[in-house]
Amino acid sequence: MINYKSYLLSIFVSLAISIGLQMILPFPFGLIAALALFTVYPLILRSRAMRKMGGSGSVGGGFFGQGQSFKYVCLACSNRFKGAVCPRCGSKMKKAEF
Numbered sequence: 001m002i003n004y005k006s007y008l009l010s011i012f013v014s015l016a017i018s019i020g021l022q023m024i025l026p027f028p029f030g031l032i033a034a035l036a037l038f039t040v041y042p043l044i045l046r047s048r049a050m051r052k053m054g055g056s057g058s059v060g061g062g063f064f065g066q067g068q069s070f071k072y073v074c075l076a077c078s079n080r081f082k083g084a085v086c087p088r089c090g091s092k093m094k095k096a097e098f
């Protein structure tokens with residue numbers, strides 16, 4: 001896990017970079033770049049920590065692996081069901097819903 005000290009340090013680093021960006025770039029662009037940095041930077045940190053912990057870097061695999069809240073919605077009668085065929089009307093036309 002990310003400890004508190006490196007978390008604080010990363011905030012200070014991204015803050016310093018965002019201040020630097022606003023000095024280099026003209027007003028709206030500097031602010032946008034800083035906001036983008038604050039949005040992206042935690043994601044990078046999290047994915048790096050995930051890679052260090054598990055080794056499986058793919059987020060999608062873990063997401064679909066849960067499977068509990070995974071349901072289908074029938075396109076014919078919009079009945080929610082689990083399985084291959086709609087139990088209400090027998091249609092195989094379906095879309096996935098989470």
Ligand SMILES: [Zn+2]
Nearest residue numbers: 074077086089
């Ligand atoms: Zn149906």
